[in-house]
Amino acid sequence: MDTAGWLTLLHILVLVYWLGADLGAFLSASVLADASKPAPARMAAAGILLNVDMAPRMALIFALPTGLALANAKGWLALEPVWIAGAFLAALVWAGFAWRIHLAHGRAPIVAKADRIWRMIFALALLGIAVAGIAGVIDLALFLALKLAILGLAVGLGLAIRIVLKPFEAAIGTLARGAADEATNAVISSSIARVRMLVVCLWALLLAAAFLGIAVPV
Secondary structure (H helix, E strand, O other), rough: OOOHHOOOOOOOEEEEHHHHHHHHHHHHHHOOOOOOOOHHHHHHHHHHHHHOHHHHHHHHHHHHHHHHHHHHHOOOOOHHHHHHHHHHHHHHHHHHHHHHHHHHHHOOOHHHHHHHHHHHHHHHHHHHHHHHHHOOOOOHHHHHHHHHHHHHHHHHHHHHHHHHHHHHHHHHHHHHOOOOHHHHHHHHHHHHHHHHHHHHHHHHHHHHHHHHHOOOOO
């Protein structure tokens, strides 16, 4: 395989791990929301959910640099190698912050806040570039502009999911202490129910991105 072939494989794996791990997290959430299950089983499901969820988080982070590298290799973009290298370096730094937040288990509020701010800026930047490309303000193929818009929306949905799950985090802490009552179970169930629709919307966006990935000029 040539460089474009390897980059195509890498970009496909980003999508595969994003969707596949999201499904695993989705199923784990169903066990977690089941109040008939014993607390240890539900907490085990919560641990699986949090760990599996790191795969789509990494996929989101590396979607842009792998996509830029692939588009450049295919001739759809004309970027200097330094820009591609910079995109991968930035993604590695971002991934480091994401792992720091994950391993800190809520004990890195400053890092978490910085991550949220960066995600908002990143999403708005992607949407801005996408709109400029669609409007013809900048020279950008339509399918690339749409894929940037999809990634920006996906980042925005991720932020929305975090907001919806805010009460869920406190409820999980109560469940971990073995003190879950009807109110705690209701918070867990309602939070997961609200998130399901956002997750389905995210999957639809990813499928649209996959379609755009194959419905392009050869």
